[in-house]
Amino acid sequence: MRIIPRPEHPNPQWQRSSWQNLNGPWQFCIDFGDSGHARGLHKAPADRFDKTILVPFCPESALSGVGCTDFLPAVWYRREIDVTAQQLAGRVALHFGAADYETTVYINGNEAGAHTGGYTSFAFDITTCLRPGQNTLTVRCQDNTRDPLTFSGKQSERFESYGCSYTRTTGIWQTVWLEFLPQAYILSAVYQPDPENQCLHLRAHVAGQGELKARAFWQGKEVGCAAAQNSGNAVRLTLPLAEAHLWEVGKGGLYDLELTFNEDSIKSYFGLRSVRLDGMKFLINGKSVFQRLVLDQGFYPDGIYTAPAAQALKNDIELSMAAGFNGARLHEKVFEPLFLYYADTLGYLCWGEFPDWGSNTGDPRQLGKFLPQWCEAVARDRNHPAIVGWCPHNETRGGQHDDNIHVVYQMTKLLDPDRPCIDTSGYEHTDTDIFCTHDYEQDPARFAAHYADFLADKPCFFDSNRHWGYKGQPMFVSEYGGIGWAVGEGWGYGEGPKSEDAFKARYAGLTTALLAHPQMFGFCYTQLTDVEQERNGIYTYDRQPKFDPAFFREVNTHKAAIED
Numbered sequence: 001m002r003i004i005p006r007p008e009h010p011n012p013q014w015q016r017s018s019w020q021n022l023n024g025p026w027q028f029c030i031d032f033g034d035s036g037h038a039r040g041l042h043k044a045p046a047d048r049f050d051k052t053i054l055v056p057f058c059p060e061s062a063l064s065g066v067g068c069t070d071f072l073p074a075v076w077y078r079r080e081i082d083v084t085a086q087q088l089a090g091r092v093a094l095h096f097g098a099a100d101y102e103t104t105v106y107i108n109g110n111e112a113g114a115h116t117g118g119y120t121s122f123a124f125d126i127t128t129c130l131r132p133g134q135n136t137l138t139v140r141c142q143d144n145t146r147d148p149l150t151f152s153g154k155q156s157e158r159f160e161s162y163g164c165s166y167t168r169t170t171g172i173w174q175t176v177w178l179e180f181l182p183q184a185y186i187l188s189a190v191y192q193p194d195p196e197n198q199c200l201h202l203r204a205h206v207a208g209q210g211e212l213k214a215r216a217f218w219q220g221k222e223v224g225c226a227a228a229q230n231s232g233n234a235v236r237l238t239l240p241l242a243e244a245h246l247w248e249v250g251k252g253g254l255y256d257l258e259l260t261f262n263e264d265s266i267k268s269y270f271g272l273r274s275v276r277l278d279g280m281k282f283l284i285n286g287k288s289v290f291q292r293l294v295l296d297q298g299f300y301p302d303g304i305y306t307a308p309a310a311q312a313l314k315n316d317i318e319l320s321m322a323a324g325f326n327g328a329r330l331h332e333k334v335f336e337p338l339f340l341y342y343a344d345t346l347g348y349l350c351w352g353e354f355p356d357w358g359s360n361t362g363d364p365r366q367l368g369k370f371l372p373q374w375c376e377a378v379a380r381d382r383n384h385p386a387i388v389g390w391c392p393h394n395e396t397r398g399g400q401h402d403d404n405i406h407v408v409y410q411m412t413k414l415l416d417p418d419r420p421c422i423d424t425s426g427y428e429h430t431d432t433d434i435f436c437t438h439d440y441e442q443d444p445a446r447f448a449a450h451y452a453d454f455l456a457d458k459p460c461f462f463d464s465n466r467h468w469g470y471k472g473q474p475m476f477v478s479e480y481g482g483i484g485w486a487v488g489e490g491w492g493y494g495e496g497p498k499s500e501d502a503f504k505a506r507y508a509g510l511t512t513a514l515l516a517h518p519q520m521f522g523f524c525y526t527q528l529t530d531v532e533q534e535r536n537g538i539y540t541y542d543r544q545p546k547f548d549p550a551f552f553r554e555v556n557t558h559k560a561a562i563e564d
Contacts, residue, residue, distance in 0.1 A: 003024075004021055004023050004024050005023050005024065005054055005055075005056065005057070005063075006021075006023050006056055006175055006306075006309070006310065007021055007023070008310050008338065010095075010097050010174065010175040010177065010336065010337060010338055011097075011121075011337040011338070011341075012267075012269070012337070012338070012341045013268050013269055013337065013340075013341060013344075013383060013384070014266060014268060014337075015266065015267045015268070016179055016181075016264075016265065016266055016267075017265070018179065018180040018181070019177050019178065019179045019180070020177060020178040020179075020180075021175065021176075021177050022055070022079070022081065022137075022175075022176040022177055022178060023054075023055050023056050023175055023176065023177075024054065024055060025052050025053070025054060025055075025079075026052070026053055026054075026055050026077045026078060026079045027046050027049035027051075027052060027077070027078040027079060028049055028051040028052060028053035028059070028066065028075065028076065028077055028078075029041070029048070029049045029050050029051055029075070029076050030051070030059070030068065030072055030074075030075055031073065031074035031075060031076055031140075032072075032073060032074075033073070034073040034074040034142060036074055036076050036140060037140065041076050041138070041140070042104075042106040042109055042111075042138050042140065043106075043109035043138075044078075044138075046078060049076065049078050051065075051066060052065060053065060053066050053077065055077070055172050055176060056097065056172055056173055056174050056175050056176065056306055057173070057303055057304075057306050058100070058169040058170055058171055058172070058173045058303075058304055058305060058306065059072060059075055059170055059171060060072075060167055060168055060169060060170060060304055061169075061302060061303050061304045061306065062301075062302045062303075063302050063303045063306070063308060069167055069168070070159070071145070071146075071159070071168070072143060072168075072170040072171070073142065073143065073144065074140060074141065074142045074143070075140075075141050075143075075170055075171045076138065076139070076140050076141075077138065077139040077140075077141075077171070077172065078136065078137070078138045078139075079136075079137055080134050080135065080136055080137070081134075081135050081136075081137050081178065082133065082134050082135070083130050083132065083133075083135065083178075084132060085132040087180045088127060088130060088131075088132060090127075090180060090181050090182045090183055091125055091127050091180075091181040091182070091183065091185065092125070092126055092127045092130060092178060092179070092180055092181070093123045093124065093125055093126070093178070093179040093181060094112070094113075094123060094124050094126045094137075094176075094177075094178055095121065095122075095123040095175075095176065095177050095178070095179060096115070096121065096122055096123070096172065096174065096176055097121050097173075097174025097175045097176070097336055097337075098118065098119055098120065098121060098172075098173055098174040098334070098336070099115070099118070099139070099141050099171055099172045099173065099174075100118030100119070100141065100143050100152075100169050100170055100171060100173060100305075101116070101117065101118040101141065101142065101143040101144070101150055101152075101170075102114070102115070102116050102141065102142040102143070103115045103116075103122075103139060103140070103141050104139070104140045104142075105124060105126075105137070105138075105139055106136075106137075106138040106139070106140075107126055107129035107130060107135055107136070107137060107138075108129065108130075108131070108135055108136050109136070109138075110129060112124050112126045112129045113126070116369075116372075116373070117151070117372070117373040117376065118143070118150075118151065118152065118169070118355075119151070119153075119333065119334035119354070119355055119373065119377065120334060120373055120376035120377050120380060121174070121337075121376070121380055122376070123179075139171075139172070141170060141171040141172065143168075143170045143171070145157050145168055148358070148359060148360060148363070149359070149363070149365060149366065149369050151354065151355050151356050151359060151369070151370065151373065152168070152355060153332035153333050153355025153356075153357055154166050154297060154299075154331075154332050154333075154355070154357060154531075155167070155168040155169060156168060157358075161532050161533060162533065163491070163533075163534070164531075164534050166297075166299055166304075166531055166532045166534075167299075167304050167532065168304075169304050169305040173304075173305045173306045174306065174336050181264060182262065182263040182264050183207075183208060184206070184207060184208025184209065184210050184261060184262045184263070184264065185206070185207055185208065185261060185262075185264040186204055186205070186206050186212070186259055186261045186264055186266060187204075187205040187206060187207055187233075188204070188205045188379070189202055189203065189204040189205070189259065189268075189383075190202070190203045190204075190382065190383065191257075191270045191383045192418065193247075193270055193271060193272045193273060193274070193385070194274075195244065195246060195272050195273060195274050195285060196274070198240065198241050198244045198272075199224075199238050199239055199240045199241055200214075200216065200224075200238070200239040200241065200255075200257075200270055200272070201236075201237075201238050201239075202214055202235075202236070202237050202238070202239060203234065203235070203236050204230075204234070204235040204236075204259070204261075205233055205234060206230050206233060206234075206235055206261055207233070208261075208262065209230060210229070210230065210261050210262040211227050211228070211229050211230075211261070211262070212227065212228055212229075212230060212235040212237065212259065212260070212261045213225070213226070213227040213259070213260045213261075214226050214227070214237060214239050214257065214258070214259055215257070215258045216239055216241060216255045216256070216257055216270075217255060217256040217257075217258070218243055218245055218255055218256075220256075223241050223242045223243045223255070224239045224240055224241045224242060225239070226238060226239040226240070230261075235261075241255070241272070244272065245272060246272055246273055246285050247271030247272055247273035247285075247344075247347065247385045248273075248285070248347055249284060249289055249326050249327075249347050249349060250321070250326055250346075250347045250348075251347045252271070252344060252345050252346050252347035253271060253272075253347070254269045254270065254271050254344060254345065254385075255269060255270055255271070255272065256268075256269050257269050257270055268383075269344070270383065270385065271344060271385025271386075272385075273285050273385050274286070274418075275388050275389070275418060275419055275420070277420055277433060277434070277474050279474070280474045280475065280519045280520075280521060280562065281474065281521055281562055282388075282420075282474060282521040282522065284388065287564050288521070288562055288563045288564040289326075289349075289521075289563060289564075290515070290520075290521060290522055290560035290562060290563040291326065291327055291349055291388075291476065291521060291522030291523070291524075292324060292325045292326045292327070292522065292523065292556045292557070293325060293326075293327045293328055293329055293349065293351070293478075293522060293523065293524035293525070294320050294323075294325040294327075294328050294329075294524065294525050294527065294528045294538075295328070295329050295331050295479060295524055295525065295526045295527035295528065296316065296320070296328040296329065296330055296331060296527070296528045296529075297331050297332065297333065297527065297528075297529075297531050298316075298330065298331075298333045298335055298339075299529075299531045299532070299541075300312065301541050301542055305333070307336075307339075310338055313336070313338055313339045313342055314342040314346075315543065316339075316528065316529075316543070317339075317342050317343060317346055317348050318346070319528065319529075319539055319543060319549070320348070320528055321346065321348065322549045322553065323538055323549040323552035323553055323556065324549075324552050324553030324554070324555065324556030324557045325525070325528075325552075325556060326347075326348065326349055327348055327349025327350055327351075327386075327388070328348070328349070328350055328351070328524075328528065329351045329353060329391070329425070329478065329479075329524050330350055330351060330352060330353055331353060331394075331527075332353060332354075332355045332356075332357050332394060333353070333355050334352070334353075334354065334355070334377045334381075335350075337380070337381070337384075340381060340384045340386055340387065341384075343384070343386035344384055344385050344386045347386075348386055349386060349388050350384070350386045350387050350388065351387070351388065351389050351390070351391050351422075352377065352378070352381055352387050352389070352390050352391070353390075353391045353392070353394065353425070354370075354373070354374050354377060354391075354392050354393070356370065356392070356393055356394060357394050357395065361393065361396050361402065361404045361405055362402050362404070364404075366404060367404045367407060367408070370392075370404075370408065371407070371408060371411060374392050374408060374411075374412070375411060375415060378390060378412060378415045378416055379415060382415065382416045382419075387419065388419060388420075389419050389420045389421065389422065389433075389434070390412050390416065390419060390420075390421045390422070391421070391422040391423075391424070391425045391478075392408050392409075392412060392421070392423070392424075393405065393408070393423060393424035393425070394424060394425045394426065395424070395425065395426045395427060395438065396424045396427070396428060402430075405423050405424065405430040405431065406423075406430055406431045408423070409421055409423045409430070409431040409432065410431070420433035420434050421433055422434045422436055422478075425438070425478045425479070426438035426478060426479060429470070432473060433473060433474075434473050434474050434475070434476070435470050435471075435473040435474070435475050436475065436476050436477065436478035437475075437477055437478065438477070438478060438479035438480070439477055439479070439480050440479070440480065440481070440482050440493040440494065440526075441480075441494075442483070442493065442494035442495065442506060442510075444505075444506065444509025444510050444512075444513060445509075447480070447509075447510050447513055448509075448513035451513075451517060451520075454475065454517075454519060455517065455518070455519065474521050475519060475520060475521070476514075476520055476521050476522040476523060476524070477514055477520070477523050477524070478523075478524045479524055479526050480510060480514070480523060480524070480525060480526065481493070481507065481510055481511075481525045481526050481536070482494075482526035482527065482536040483496070483497065483503060483506055483507060483536055484496040484535055484536050485497070485503055485535065485536070485546055486535060486540075486546060488535065489533065490530070490532075490533040490534060490535035491533065491534060491535060491536075492534070492535055492536035493526070493536060500547065503547070504547070504551060507552070507555065508555045511523065511525070511555050511556065512555065512558065515558050515559075515560045515561065516560075516561055517561060517562075518561040518562055519562065520560075520561075520562060521562055525538075529541055529543060538552060
């Protein structure tokens with residue numbers, strides 16, 4: 001019996017029973033000249049593929065069985081898939097959790113679809129490309145990390161990893177699966193929880209004509225039901241809830257949701273919670289909550305971008321919570337939906353980001369590449385209660401603050417008006433709901449002094465030459481710390497402390513300065529784990545604690561000045 005890696009359904013918030021996991025061994029080859037299509041690899045037999053790869057792990061990773069960390073301009077995958085005549089009587093969709101970067105799919109030698117972007121999920125209706133019985137599925141992924149218009153996050157543009165740039169990911173790195181659908185089915189849905197009115201507003205996009213029915217359950221008990229006929233491709237309904245159970249930080253609390261449309265049926269869930277800014281406070285369900293965030297980059301020693309097992313995703317959240325953090329910046333990577341499911345379940349706050357580091361927002365070509373991918377990320381993840389805000393850009397610099405950033409901010413608010421959006425994390429801002437900064441000062445006294453003017457409610461603070469656009473928004477320090485420990489041949493920010501006591505004193509001093517500030521609603525410490533040569537995690541790269549997590553929990557959980 002063949003063991004399937006990552007066998008779980010990749011998205012518990014949108015799950016049909018009629019699906020087939022395609023993870024496992026695929027035929028594979030590296031196309032160093034990116035000439036595979038000219039050489040006919042899209043129609044080639046299995047013997048033209050000289051390697052085997054274990055999907056969904058990228059070829060750079062040890063878990064893939066390939067382990068090639070050189071630049072890979074193009075890679076090819078091949079396998080057989082079987083479908084029945086009964087399955088072809090409906091629709092067959094081919095899903096990719098993510099594949100980096102430009103993906104072209106062929107069925108039986110014919111192109112079935114293409115997608116650009118290395119971080120967002122995509123699917124193709126391949127029904128008309130299939131025949132009953134065995135079919136050949138071939139996939140080409142092209143990736144040029146050194147192209148400034150290829151968004152690659154923290155993937156190294158050099159041969160080697162260095163600084164805070166790490167091993168690259170090429171090709172498929174999340175689950176691939178088939179989904180068998182009836183002719184009329186639900187394409188997508190947007191959830192708008194409404195605690196004040198004890199209901200869920202729902203807008204669905206459907207194919208075909210029929211009735212959409214939504215049923216909500218709390219711990220197995222039905223607590224709400226609503227139905228509506230579609231008008232065109234859209235259905236809107238409001239689902240009243242007989243019982244109100246709020247989604248809470250550190251606790252979670254999810255309603256199960258069942259959606260049906262004629263013969264189509266989907267298992268989903270939602271959380272009943274609201275997010276709102278009030279002066280300098282960040283309110284969740286009307287309560288001021290101090291966000292004790294940690295920077296999480298989502299790298300794994302053996303899987304690179306891909307967790308070796310679902311439990312590893314949950315473990316990272318539990319490690320963070322054990323150290324007294326209540327959330328994370330999901331940094332320079334669009335995390336997989338299963339991570340967000342565990343965050344939803346555990347009540348773990350998340351900021352959704354995009355891997356744009358190093359891109360030039362002033363380049364007129366950038367927006368056309370960036371915006372479609374960012375919109376895909378927001379559309380995919382906006383139903384997760386754990387996501388409390390969006391941050392499309394990171395560390396943009398002077399001269400780049402142009403209409404592009406304004407357009408991205410406005411589009412984010414159009415897609416999701418219920419959450420705050422930070423236009424760019426750190427330094428300079430153009431159009432933002434929240435003002436944030438990155439500050440790696442290592443001396444606690446000088447660090448606290450940076451925000452003394454802000455404490456006095458002056459219009460500028462810290463370094464006005466580096467910080468643009470402050471207009472009285474709520475404020476937090478979205479990167480700080482990065483204290484190196486047991487660095488060896490790696491690095492951390494500033495000069496590392498000489499002893500464990502010195503480390504603890506520095507951590508406590510920096511963190512307490514932010515907790516005690518009456519106008520700060522949160523912080524984000526760099527970072528959860530070491531990543532390759534960057535050694536400033538509170539855990540090692542293989543998730544071992546450097547210090548007793550109880551120390552961090554004791555410091556982090558002191559009551560903040562701004563919180564209720």
